[in-house]
Amino acid sequence: MTALDLVRQGVPRLRQAVAERDLGLEGLHIWRDRHAPVTHRWVSDDRRDVFSISKTFTSVAVGIAQAEGLLDLDDPVLAHLLDLRDYLMPCLFEPIAIPNPQWHRCPLGFPLGAVGLFLRTEEIAQLGETLLNNGQFDDRQLVPADYVQLMTSETTATNRPDPDNQTYGLHCWLCSRDGAWRMDGMYGIVDRPVQFPRPRRGAHR
Structure with missing residues (x-):
C-alpha cells in the first residue's frame, strides 16, 4: 500500500471519527510530493x-x-x-x-x-x-x-515519558516513528513532516 492509498483511505475515516467522537479537530492539510494537497476544514x-x-x-x-x-x-x-x-x-x-x-x-x-x-x-x-x-x-x-x-540531528533528551516528547531538536520535536518530526503548538496545533519512500517507476499503476 502506497502513502497515497493511506491518505485516500485514512481521511474519510478521520472525518467520520471526528464527527462521531466530537474530537474538536479544526482542520487538516496533507502536503504530498507531486500531488495536490489533501485538505479538510471543520471550521474556517x-x-x-x-x-x-x-x-x-x-x-x-x-x-x-x-x-x-x-x-x-x-x-x-x-x-x-x-x-x-x-x-x-x-x-x-x-x-x-x-x-x-x-x-x-x-x-x-x-x-x-x-x-x-x-x-x-x-x-x-x-x-x-x-x-x-x-x-x-x-x-x-x-x-x-x-x-x-x-534541526533534527542537534538534539537534547528531555527525559519525558511520552516517546514523542523525548527528543528535542533545534525548536522541533522528533517523533517515535516513521522518521517524522514536528512543529508543535499548544492546544493541538501540530505540523508533522514525514518523508515516505517514493515508489519505484512502474511499481504501481
Whole structure:
C-alpha cells in the first residue's frame, strides 16, 4: 500500500471519527510530493496564534542569518535582537506565500519569538513543505540545507515519558516513528513532516 492509498483511505475515516467522537479537530492539510494537497476544514481557516510553532520559524530565521554571516549559533541571544518578522518577510514569508503575517511584540517592540505568530493551517504547511525539501520551495533554496539537517540531528533528551516528547531538536520535536518530526503548538496545533519512500517507476499503476 502506497502513502497515497493511506491518505485516500485514512481521511474519510478521520472525518467520520471526528464527527462521531466530537474530537474538536479544526482542520487538516496533507502536503504530498507531486500531488495536490489533501485538505479538510471543520471550521474556517483563519489566522490564529500558533504558539510554540513560532519557535520553529525563529529557528529557521537563525539558520538563514547564520548562512548570511549575521550570527553564530553559539552567540548569546541578547547579542542579536533581530526584528524576526521583518527579517523573514523577504527571505521566507513572501517566497512561501505567507503575506503580511502578524507577530505579537514585547514592550521593546521585538517579536516574541517563542509564541505569538499568527498563521493559517495552510501557511504552517508551507514551512513544513520547505523543510521536507531540504530548505527549497519552488526550486529556490530559502533555508540552508545543512541547517535543515541540523534541526533534527542537534538534539537534547528531555527525559519525558511520552516517546514523542523525548527528543528535542533545534525548536522541533522528533517523533517515535516513521522518521517524522514536528512543529508543535499548544492546544493541538501540530505540523508533522514525514518523508515516505517514493515508489519505484512502474511499481504501481
